[in-house]
Amino acid sequence: MDCLKIGNDTVIYQGEALSVLHSLPTASVDAVITDPPYSTGGMTLASKQQDPCKKYQNSGTRKAYPAMLGDTRDQRSYAFWATWWLSECWRIARDGSPLLVFTDWRQLPSVTDAIQAAGWLWRGVVVWQKPSARPAIGEFRRETEFVIYGSKGKPNLHSRRCFPGVFKYPVNASTKVHIAGKPLELLKELMGVVVEGGTVLDPFLGGGTTAHAAQLTGRKCIGVELSPEYAKLSAERLQKIA
Ligand SMILES: C[S@@+](CC[C@H](N)C(=O)[O-])C[C@H]1O[C@@H](n2cnc3c(N)ncnc32)[C@H](O)[C@@H]1O
Structure with a gap:
């Protein structure tokens, strides 16, 4: 596994999430915010194995991105796998840490089962509305x-603000560096539940949006990304603002 430090506040591991998570100390982060591959494109086994650029983009609007890895599990194995890495995240999080996990309608039941099986307290579902959907x-x-919301036991509340349960942000195809890149403004909003100066763990960093939002809002980030291309793209993106 390769480890890249960017400034004082960001660390990116290029490697497989579970093996990197095993190496991180217990009770060492203040939040887990992550966007794993959904493994939902394609209804059949054969169509699931396709390149995510084909599964998730209309033929007329296809832009070339590096391959997104690990997007081929069926629902049952997805729930087992999610339980493994969520259990490791639970160990690494401090008591009271928030957990935020992106998912879509197809994997919603698997993810809400997995976070509870892994020991997290399930506290709600935040909706991200994408006006650009077809x-x-x-x-x-x-x-x-x-965004499935949970906490490690009783949540630590760091703000008196009441956060909305629905966020509306378009996907900006012209600025995103990852096929499944999330809007930076959305991640900045989600950082509101993380203690200022705290450390956020994202085991599926992709194009680095979580780390970017952490940096812009005064949080630290530890990210893990299996794809060498995306790890490099994330590092370049974060170096520009470090
Ligand atoms: C949905 S994307 C994250 C996108 C990110 N939120 C962004 O805005 O750019 C999920 C990422 O997890 C990576 N990935 C898949 N399996 C992995 C694994 N076992 N360990 C680490 N990263 C993995 C994929 O390569 C992909 O880049």
């Missing part, structure tokens, strides 16, 4: 993704 003829537009 319409579904004769059906309801699938224009929401979800």
Whole structure:
């Protein structure tokens, strides 16, 4: 595993999440905010194995991105796998730490089961509304993704602010560096539940949005990314603002 330090506040490990998590000390971070591969594109085993650039983009709007890894599990194995890494995150988090995990409608039941199986206290579901979602003829537009919210035991509350339960931010295809990149402004909002100056762990860093938002809001970040290309893109992105 390669480890890159960026300024004083960001560390990126290029490696496999579970093996990196095993190496991190117990009770050493203040929050876990992460966006794992959803493994939801494709209804059949064969279509699930496709490159995520094909599964998740319309043929007319396809932009080239490095491959997103680990996006091929079926729902059952996804729930087992999520329980493993969420258990390790639970060990690494301090008591009272918040947990925020992105997912979509298909994996919602697996993720809410897995966070509880891993020991986290499930506290709610935050909605991310994406006005840019494509319409579904004769059906309801699938224009929401979800951020499952939990805590390690009784939550540490660091703010008197009441945060909304729904956030509306478009995906900005022209600025995103990752096929599944999340809006920076959304991640900045989510940082509100993390103690200022605290450390956020993201075991699936992708293009580095969590670390970028942490840096802009005065938090530290430890990120893990399996893909060497995305680890490099994240490091370059963060070096620009360090
Ligand atoms: C949905 S993306 C994260 C996108 C990120 N939130 C952003 O805004 O750029 C999930 C990332 O997890 C990485 N990944 C998949 N399996 C992994 C594993 N076992 N260990 C570490 N990273 C992994 C993928 O390569 C992908 O970049």
